[in-house]
Amino acid sequence: MGSLGEEDLEQLVIDYMESPMIASDELEKPSGVLMSLQDVLGAKGEKEKEIEEKIKSFIRRRKLSYKGDDEKKDVMKRIVSKLRSDGYDAFISRTSWDSSFDRLEGCRVFRCTRKYEFIDVMVASDRDGDDVNKLRRVIIDLDFKSQFELVKQTRCYKDVTEMLPTIFVASEVRLKRVVSLVCNEMKKSMKEEGMSRPPWRNKRYMQAKWLSENRLRVSGSKKGSWSLFDDGQGGEDAGTTSRGGIGLKTKCCFPIF
Template identity: 85%
Template sequence: MGSLGEEDLEKLVIDYIESPIISDDVEEQPSRVLITLQDVLGTKEEKEKQIEDKLKSIIRRNKLSYKRDDEKKDVMKKIVSKLRSDGYDAFISRTSWDSSFDRLEGCRVFRCTRKYEYIDVMVESDGDGDDGSKFRRVIVDLDFKSQFELLKHTKDYKDVTEMLPRIFVATEMRLKKVVSLVCNEMKKSMKEEGMSRPPWRTKRYMQAKWLSENRIRVSGSNKGSWSMFDDGQGGEDVGTTSRGGTGMKTKCCFPIF
């Protein structure tokens, strides 16, 4: 093979310098889960948008914030008071459920009663629901994102949770979809990190926080006026308004001590 001439060598050098540099780092594309979650979070009904806009306005105008649970309860009461003064049927709901052995999730735990509080706003139904209810719920959680935090997690799970809003306003159906997506990723993350998954991190448990069939109205009333300093005792049982309940009452499969 003959040697390269000066012109050929110069051409090779120029071609090398001007050629595009191909990096080994390929830009990451968003995962299918992230795309689906983004779609569910962004697809809001008009009534959800109205309540969310009203909520943001109340928080901004009244400079509401909290750090502790007791402060959060006080903020919820103030928000409910403002919503009710603007004509919304809003109240604080408390869900409760039994935590025990769950065959579907394969978890084993001593039975105990769990409780969680958030804001419910009843709105008129579009009339196309399966149960034919005249009203349905829009759930307002002031600390939604923190419910899914893990001390150890994969990058994929971190990307999912960073997409979650701190204040979440959603119908039962939309909330159920979000919780299901995030909990599936949580399960994968804990498995990859070599962590055993406790019962309170299962999908059925997490959904029960908002969708348990055992739900009572602890602040706010349809009858007469309501004080924002209601102590929340003697709540009214409001049951469930859709077929999205999780039916969390399970029997324990081993002795309770």
Template identity: 40%
Template structure:
């Protein structure tokens, strides 16, 4: 998928601000709350199935990433940890890169995008035997926090608690998680009487990891 343009991002912000000013939050009816509760259990089971579907390569990369993370001081920044993981994976023979997605910042936008104007994650390109098709594996060492809400319903919190802190998986798997969690976030915010902000929509979340326009940062395998 393509990345969101600056104008699209700004329009998302404008639409959100206008919707907030035009209407007051309304409490949901009991029937709506009951409907959300009925949808929660199958959604949890589906998320479990998605997370349990792990290939051998994904399992190996996850095991190595967790090992590298444990070897780092707790005071180390997340950015430095990502660079260390890339370096170690490259030393293990993986085609790993640090990827950065970004967009032009403005003072107005920083007021509504609390996570700033860029995002870093790791990708690993793997190939099947005999020069087969390359598969992109995404690694994020701070995954769960990207979906957490400050004032979430119990059902939504159960979903985010199921997410791993360290994610390793394919683009298809990540897309399924984004779609499910953003839908659940919308319901959670609505039940609490809030509009969904632009940065909680699926299109924005997808732009973090699935943008075709991302910068790969070169990190040597022997970096100390």
């Protein structure tokens, strides 16, 4: 093959310069669900930002870490103690809800009462007008991201879960929207991977972890002093913070054939 002449080389340069260029941000343009999730995660109220900054600063200063449930519970107690010393109405909440699996319609194989613990803070509403004096919940979960992890997942779902924070501070409304978006993508991911979706992976079940009507205040009472080593027994700690409270016993019901 002969060498390129000056005219041929010049033409190659012109062709390269005039060819359409694809910007890198277009190649990596986020999907609609990622943009929606980013918007919801970023739409923090002033109280949520304030509480999140306090918690992260406290964990960083005290060099707190946790692996198992026991260590996580200890860190939650320390955070509640810190928030209460700063004037917040903070406490550990425990939700409980019925979980069932029906092999056939109308034939319940088992029913178990599940439970989950996180931190609740009651704050004044950010809204103006009639709701200004009403209290609302700010939910703090120290292990939020791991609640949505899957063994097998699509690339799209992995991008979604990587966006989730480990420490999540949110209002009920914002948390519900995040869980709804992630669970919809989880359903698609499991279908594409050929995985059957168990009952504890549906949206209603996942939302019940934080938004169940059966919610107990298990640590941090307005009445009297509160100890770092409070075991949640007695006083207001053992009371329910919402209607329809039930016990935390596990029930397994099997069909009679």
